[in-house]
Amino acid sequence: MSIGIPPLVGPFLLAAAAFILAGLVLLAFLRPDPFLVTKAVAQAKLANQQVGSEENQPQVTNNRKVAVGATVMILSHVVMVAIMTMTPVHMSHHGHGLGEVGLVIGIHIAAMYLPSLITGILVDKWGRTVMAYASGVTLLAAGLLAAWAPVNSMALLILALALLGLGWNFGLISGTAIIVDATPAAIRAKTQGTIDVLVALAGASGGALSGMVVANSSYATLSLAGGILSLLLIPVVIWSRRRPSEGQQKENLSR
CATH class of the missing domain: 1.20.1250.20 (MFS general substrate transporter like domains)
Known part of the structure; x- marks a missing residue:
């Protein structure tokens, strides 16, 4: 069914909707934030002075x-x-x-x-x-x-x-x-x-x-x-x- 737009515009509209949906899913369900987890792990290793931690965390x-x-x-x-x-x-x-x-x-x-x-x-x-x-x-x-x-x-x-x-x-x-x-x-x-x-x-x-x-x-x-x-x-x-x-x-x- 046509809605009065050029045929090739449809995929762009679908892509825009998919990007918005993906952003909402990440915002709602990406818990905990991987960046915060990484920082917490790095700080814990530094505080505890674990042997060999410098190799993986420069x-x-x-x-x-x-x-x-x-x-x-x-x-x-x-x-x-x-x-x-x-x-x-x-x-x-x-x-x-x-x-x-x-x-x-x-x-x-x-x-x-x-x-x-x-x-x-x-x-x-x-x-x-x-x-x-x-x-x-x-x-x-x-x-x-x-x-x-x-x-x-x-x-x-x-x-x-x-x-x-x-x-x-x-x-x-x-x-x-x-x-x-x-x-x-x-x-x-x-x-x-x-x-x-x-x-x-x-x-x-x-x-x-x-x-x-x-x-x-x-x-x-x-x-x-x-x-x-x-x-x-x-x-x-x-x-x-x-x-x-x-x-x-x-x-x-x-x-």
Whole structure:
């Protein structure tokens, strides 16, 4: 039944209603607040001076690891947003209908979030570094496949966008874990919030620039560039594993 609005406005209205409902559910039922629990646990450990507590609750910020975690999150988000944003345009230009576009993007969104059920376990089991590497490699595979997939192959487009979502998932969770490990509980939420703003701004920039790249070149060029950009995650993570100099250690302690 029509209510006098353009057809494509409906999903936006549903999304707005879902966001409002999710906010109300969190406001009403998220008890106790995880942030308050974390602060209470950290304060208790500090007061009791438990042996080994410093390993899990750092007393100073490791600025190098914070930078690395932020870089992993930002790069993986930029690559994902850039390729994802232009995929519906690319498909539409080559004759795919709205239903096919919805299927590809729907599977992509599922690949972004459903693996979270096990990604955290893998990050703890295999380590933050390994999963950050996995993010770069997976995003590279997604970019190459998106660039070289025949435009009439739904299967390959679905696979490319699923890998894109999975690589983003690996990068977001491993990067966040690196930041958590590198920050004291007292400033962790503030640090994570600041980085989340940078991630959002980077994603918006990636989405805007992706349109310019496709307009002046092609979707294949954009996908290849995104895949290559994701490889920067590997040297960044390698750099994070180098032992900081004595001067850097003193600088961290002074902050």
